[in-house]
Amino acid sequence: MKKIIQIARLELSLLFYSPIAWLLIIVLITQLNLAFMPGIPGLVQGGTFGFLTTIYANVPDKTNLLTQILEYLYLYIPLITMGIISKETSSGSIKLLYSSPVKLSQVIYGKFISMLIYNLVIIGILVLFMLIGAVFFVNFDYPHALVGLLAIFLLLSAYAAIGIFVSSLTTYQAVAAISTFVMLAFMNYIGTLGQDLDFIRDLTHSLSMPSRTERMIAGLLNTRDVIYYVVISGMFLAFTITKLELERLSRSFLQQASRYALILLVGLSIAYVSSRQPMIGYYDATATKTNTITKVSQEILKNMGEEPIEVTTYVNGLDDSYFRGAPIERISNIARWESYLRFKPNIKLKWVYYYDSVPGVTPQLIEQKVSFNKYVTIMADLQQIDITDFLSPQELKAQVDLRGESARLVMQLKYKGKTTFLRTFPAPDNQFWPSEAETGAALKRLIVTAPKLVFATDGYQRSMDKMGDRDYKVLANSKYSRSSLVNQGFDVDSVSLERNEIPKDIAALIIADPRVEFTAVAKTKLQKYIADGGNLMIAGEPGKQNVVNSLLDSLGVQMLNGTIVQKSRDYSFDLVTPSLAAGAVAMDKSLQQFYMYKMVVSMPNAGALSYVPQGGFSVHPLLMSDAQTSWIKKGKFVLDSATLVVDHIKGDQEGSFPTALMLTRNVKNKEQRIIVSADADFFSNTELSRNNLQTLNVNFAMSIFRWFSYGEFPIDTSRPASKDNMTTLIKDYVKPIQILYYFIIPGVIFLVGLILLIRRKRK
Incomplete structure (x- = not known):
């Protein structure tokens, strides 16, 4: 080991007494400056950020610093390794190594260790840039950053091993450099070759190097990729040792080829076994575990x-x-x-x-x-x-x-x-x-019985199968829509209360905007369904209070006469935007953050609800209108006439009113859940795709149906917000930082290198 260290020290002295090593360091800093420094002004305190450690670099482009360097990292190593063996061969000093008591393996390991130390210098340059994040980012994600640096180091080490081997193949340093460039470029781009052919695809992907590094830079450390880089480094070092040993021994071509084949077989076998899924160990270094399923x-x-x-x-x-x-x-x-x-x-x-x-x-x-x-x-x-x-x-x-x-x-x-x-x-x-x-x-549908939502069709209600503006296909059963209930785990069906019985064991019955009175037969079935503890959603519309209220009598809820209108500079007065009430958070805890930020739900042409708890129901408002900007408008009104005002003479009512309620009670050892809404448009095709107002309609609708399924569906895959979302960088620091990195650091490195080279020349 002592001899290996001595050889490594000698190689390092030779390396840093040559201008090429210092030149490459300055070029690297220049490239990093061009990639990183333009984004510094965007990191000034007060901006809106998230996952700062991940994006880290050019904030406007959300580009990761370490990912950028991967594109040109392979350009540095060939110029360093081109003479590491070829200079020995061309000068004849290789013959002294053959006759010396030092083993060839010790020579190669020493030279490789010197390259590892130079790679650490490159990592140190990257750390200089990461210090900005460590100093100015609140809750900087250190494990993520360290795993990214480890990935770069492993890649550089593999590049160095390849460069040492190529350098042993020729006596010309220029040829060694060019050959290493070609080989590393090949290893960088081989993963894109033959991707349409099964066998070729798997082979070229297994040889691709940067794609593995990208995974680790994203924060996911795994044994498969770490072992791969170690195996690649070991294989090419073994190739180099074999090449030098066979030059001083007389062996047939078959014997030489067999030895190379054995090294290749052992290396690929280790890589293959370690890549089998049961053999892979993972460590997600990100603070929020973004690389891991919830x-x-x-x-x-x-x-x-x-x-x-x-x-x-x-x-x-x-x-x-x-x-x-x-x-x-x-x-x-x-x-x-x-x-x-x-x-x-x-x-x-x-x-x-x-x-x-x-x-x-x-x-x-x-x-x-x-x-x-x-x-x-x-x-x-x-x-x-x-x-x-x-x-x-x-x-x-x-x-x-x-x-x-x-x-x-x-x-x-x-x-x-x-x-x-x-x-x-x-x-x-x-x-x-x-x-x-x-x-x-x-x-989950494969291991549980999917909850079924049934839409009533009596009374000319909204359709779950139509794409009309006021219908519900986007929410209910559009296979093209990600947030559709059928894509979130539910089964969806319809039923006529007049002609059929309400199915048993359903998650909920939805009655949406009935326009005519239900018959006595339909009402009887509905009342029995409610009495038996069935979950229910009733959504009505202003102007049809008599139809809706006849269905709500047994619940102690009534839809008030009139329509809620809301003052707005940009929108029609009949577009109401009630905000979440505390009951919404009780219904679904995932709405907590939206409740804190006073997010709204859009409800065009909405009514107001009143309630007197009866029948054992506990009642809580889900949505409340804004008392400062909205009121109940009685009678008929024209929206395109003069601005609407409160008219107490006609019975207009001011205040904050619930537009949606949730009711619960225990029936037959089960919690019965009922939603009553004074608007049937908030989960219509139009409102779910509204893009001229930031609303919570999709999330609110999903929360309702999650509540009906007792949390079974939709699957809650929410994650905690990133903690590294703030910076302490102030504007006054931007210019000094840029001067430091653009001029002072490169200047200091240039002077240190110049002094060493002058001293070396004098000696």
Whole structure:
């Protein structure tokens, strides 16, 4: 070990007595300055931030400092390692090493240790920039930053081992540098080659180096990637030792090739075994565990036991979603499941490719007299795909029934004979793939009975199957909508109270904007349902108080006459924006932060509610109108006339009024839950997609149905907010920091290097 250290010290002295080492350090600082310093003004105290440690660098572009350096990090090592062995060969001093009592392995290890120390210098430069975050970021996430630095160090170490090996292959330093550049560039970009071919894809991905570093820079440390970099470093050091040893020994080509093959076999075997999912250990270094699925999802996977889950992705080559699931995207698609495989390794992933017409095409084919086969040929040419191995519509139908999935990319989950679909989402949904909420809901449906929500159809109510402005398809059963109830774990159905019985064991019955009186038969069924403890939601509209109130009599709730109007500079007076009441937080704790920030729900043409607790119900307001800007307007009024004012003569009432209530009581050892709303528009197609006002309609609607399902669905995948969301940097510090990093630090390093080089030259 002593000899190894002596060799390392000698190499370091030679390294830092050459101008190239100092020049590269200054170039690195310059590149980091160009990447980082323009974002410093954006970090001034008072800005709105989140996950500062993660984004860290160019704040306007949300680009990570360490991720940026990955793009050009491989450019530094070849210039350092190009002469580490080749200079010995070209000068003839290698012969002295062969005859010296020092082992060749000790020489190589010493030279490698010197490179590790130089790599630490590079890490030290990065630490200089991270000091800004450590000093000025409140709750700086140190573990995350340290894991990122470790990832860079491991990558540099692997680059150094490769550079040492290439340097041993030639006597010319320039050739060694260029060859190392080529090899490292190859290792950087090999992961993009052959991604549409199964065998080639897996091989090239296994050799790709930066992608592994990116995972660790994101804060997820895992044994697979750490061992990979150690194995790569060890393999190339072993190659170098073997190369030098074989030069002084007479061995046949077969013997030489066998030794290299043995090293390669051992290295790849270790890498392969360590990459098997059950063998991988993980450490999520981020403060909020952003790289790990939430405890709720972990519990779902735990409850599934040891039985395997089969996930089959069905990809239609003729649909525009094909390119998201094409073979070339296979690695990224597998990576999306890694956070689940971490807790359940026996998730089996499969892909099935087929071709079929997309909705709306068949009528056009008939009109244009184009055969289906001709259409397939045309579309395959446009998509530039070979559908020879794709399943035909008939072959697909024999495997799975995808009717109703619009021939889009969809995943079918299968577990213990049960199946469910996990969908993707078209534009304007920019995320496309299902999030943890949708994935968790699909997984949970496989182990529990999905709660069913039933919409009543009597009284000309709003439809759950229509896309009209005032209807509910977006919320209820639109397979294209991420927040749709069918994508959040629920089953959705409808019932006519007049003609059918209300299904048993449903999560809730929804009566939305009945416009005519229910018949005595329907009312009797409804009252029995309520008396038996069934969950219920009744949403009415102003002008139909007589219809709604006849359904509310037994609950002690009444919808007051008149319509709530609200003063506004930008919006119509009939657009009311009540804010969350304390009862909303009691209904769903996830609404706490919205309650604190006084978030609102948009309710066009809303009424007001009054209540007198009876029948054992406990009543709490969920939404309250603003007493300062709104009041109940009695009688008819015209919105496009003069500005509305309070008219006490006509009976207008001022004050804050509940627009939604929750009622609870215990019936048959179960808590009965009822929601009454004086507006039926707040979860309509239009209001859920409103973009001219920041509202809470989607979250509020989801909270209601989570309450009805007793917390089963939707899956709560919320995470704590980041703590590193504030800076103490003031504007007066920006200019001094820029001067320090742009001029003083590079200047000091330049002077230190210049002094050492002058002293060396004098000696």
